[in-house]
Amino acid sequence: MKIGVIGVGGHGRGRHLAPYKRLEAQGLIEVAAVADINEERAKSAAKDFSVPHYYKDYAEMLQKEDLDGVSVVTPSGLHGEVGKQVLLSGVSALIDKPLAPSLSEATELVEIAKDKGATLMVGYWSRFSPALQYAISLGPSGYFGKVFFSYASILRRRGIPGIPTFIDDKLSGGKGAIFDIGCYLIDALLAVTGFPEPVSVSGRAFTVFGNKQDEINMNWGRWDPSTFKLDDYSVGFVKFADESTAFVESSWASNLPIQGEVSLLRVQGDNGGIEARGDEALRSITLSSKLNSKVLDSTPTLNKVDESYEMARAFVESIRTKNPPVTGEQSLKLHAIVDGIYESTKLGKEVEVHVPKV
Secondary structure: OEEEEEOOOHHHHHHHHHHHHHHHHOOOOEEEEEEOOOHHHHHHHHHHOOOOEEEOOHHHHHHHOOOOEEEEOOOHHHHHHHHHHHHHOOOEEEEEOOOOOOHHHHHHHHHHHHHHOOOEEEEOHHHHOHHHHHHHHHHHHOOOOOEEEEEEEEEEOEOOEEOHHHHOHHHHOOOOHHHHOHHHHHHHHHHHOOOOOEEEEEEEEEOOOOOOHHHHHHOEEOOOHHHOOOOOEEEEEEEEOOOOEEEEEEEOEOOOOOOOEEEEEEEEEOOEEEEEEEOOOEEEEEEEEEEOOEEEEEOOOOOOOOHHHHHHHHHHHHHHHOOOOOEHHHHHHHHHHHHHHHHHHHHOOOEEOOOOOO
16 A cells, blocks of 8 residues: 655654654555655655655646555645545545635535545544543443533643744635634544534634734744734634534633643533543543432543554555544534634624535
8 A cells, every 4th residue: 555645844744754654664555755845845754754756746746656545734724725636536635634724625525535435534633642532432331411511622822833834824724723723622522522513603713912013922933913814812602403512712822821732621411521631632531420429530541642653544544444533524513613613703693504414
């Protein structure tokens, strides 16, 4: 099985190439080629990871290489157009999170993959954290009972990524914190609650910090505050078809007494609930329920894994089985929520959302 990688910056190298090379060492795949618009970066990655071929033009790679699967690790705003070309070539795709810049583009990717018979998997490496996997397993067991409310947040005190990859309109998809990092926790919330159908969203995407000159020295990189228009703090309230609700919150910057990046997931059911904490991936989980008419807290002992390796291994396996553990269809519900927050911000009111049936 031959694998290629499009986009060999930090994530392309660390979360895709490195795990693939481990799988190659086991004789499971061959990492055949890499592509990057920065030809020197592509050449360097090919040399560092002993990949036989490198390209500046990913379309040329798709044409010349007989690939079975490709990781798309370009800037988020390009996931839709690059992923489309991979899938139209009949090649299976692991598209780094989030799946596409919008619900409409994400839907098109799912449709193309279905039409071509190609595997489409979304690169939420965070889905493979033992804490999240344990939380997901609780749903089918009946632990929660009926879920009525969930809360998901991922917050930075200061961490606006002031480089074009994240803040250029085209490269970023024109969306900020709730799209870039909020997607990790929205995906986690949906996975734990069984992917209920969102029906309405009320939210606000704020630009609070990035348009101020003095913020440049407190964040990551440098940018022109006068042109900064992306959300650096966003919130949303979601209603689902099963009558449950959720509150989601994300920030690139905030005035909170936290260090680094902090995430929190709470799921409340009428029988039991959880609280999980971490960063982009959840790292610990506490269960709260009743036993013999007493409230009981418990904390499971969790294994440690390399989430990126598990993601790469799952993708390779799903090319064979056509059964990826993180699907495009699941992400359509996430994108409906994210787009709903931006639409609600624009209109100043709650909006209905509709998840396409593919």
